[in-house]
Amino acid sequence: MSHEAPNLDFEGSTPYEDYVKADVLTHLQHTLSDDPGEMVFLVTTQVMELWFTVIVHEWETAARALREDRVDAATEALRxxxxxxxxxxxxxxxxxxLTPAQFNSYRGALGEGSGFQSAMYRRMEFLLGEKSASMLVPHRGSPRVHDELEKALHQPGLYDEVVRHLARRGHTIPDAVLARDVTRRYEPSPEVEAAWTEIYAGDADTGAARLGEILTDVAELVWRWRNDHLVATRRAMGSKTGTGGSAGVSWLEKRARNQVFPELWTARSHV
Ligand code: HEM
Structure with a gap:
C-alpha cells in the first residue's frame, strides 16, 4: 500500500477551488448586524437556496423525461x-x-427582506403547479432572475407533464386539463383523480404506480418544509407581521394548506 501524501504544488488556484468555487462561496456571508446569531440565519438561508437550486434541477430533469415518456428516468430524478x-x-x-429575543437582535437589520422574495423557491412552487404571474412583480429590477421566472411561468409544470404522460398512456384526461393555461395555478380535476384511483387500485409494480408514490413523497416533504418553516416562525415571532409585509404566521398557515399534487391525495379515498 502506498502512503504518498497529497500534492501541494499547483500553478495558480487549486483544482478543488476551480471546481467548487469555495473561496467565492465562503465570502458571501455579509451579515447586516453585529449580532453573533445572525451568521447562522444567513448561512441557513443560503444553504436552503442551494438545495432549492438542486431540487429545481431534478424536477426540470423529471419534467423533461416525462415529456419523452421516459418514466424510469423521471422517477429516478424525483427519487x-x-x-x-x-x-x-x-x-x-x-x-x-430561535426565541423572539434572539430573532429581534438582527430582525430590524433585515428591513423588508423576506424569503417570500426567493426566486428559486418560486421556481419550485411553479414546478409544483402553484403558478402566479404576480409573483414575478418583486423581481422586475433583476433582469436575469425575472427572465428565468418568466420562462418557468410559461413552461408546463412538473405535474402538467405527469398528467399529459398519463393521457398518452391511455388514461382519460379532458382537453381542458391537457390544454390548460399553464401560467395559472393547477386546479384539481375529477378525471385526473379517477386516473390515479385506477392506477392505485391496480398493480403496484408499474411505472405509473411508482411515479404516483414518489410524487406523493415529494408532496409530503414539501408540506413538511412549509410546516417546519411555519413552526419556526411561530416560535421566533408569534403573530407579528412579517418583514415581507404579510400577516406572518396566519398567511403562512394558509400557504401550508395548499395541497401539492391534489388528486394524488384525494384519490386515496376511492381505492
Ligand atoms: C426562523 C426564521 C424565519 C422567520 C421568522 C420567517 C418568517 C417568514 C414570514 C413571516 C414569511 C411570510 C412573508 C413575510 O411577510 O415576510 C416568510 C416567507 C417565506 N420564508 Fe421565511 N422565515 C424564516 C426563515 C426562513 C428561511 C431560513 C428560509 C429559507 C430560504 C425562508 C424562506 C421563506 C420563503 C420561501 C417564504 C415564502 C413562502 C411562500 O411563498 O409560500 N424563511 N417567512
Missing part, C-alpha cells in the same frame, strides 16, 4: 429530489428554536 428534500428539511435544525 434523488426526495433525498435532497430530506437534507433541506434537516437544515431547519439550527433555526428551529
Amino acid at each position: 434523488r429530489s426526495t433525498y435532497e428534500l430530506e437534507a433541506l428539511n434537516a437544515s431547519w435544525k439550527p433555526l428551529a428554536r
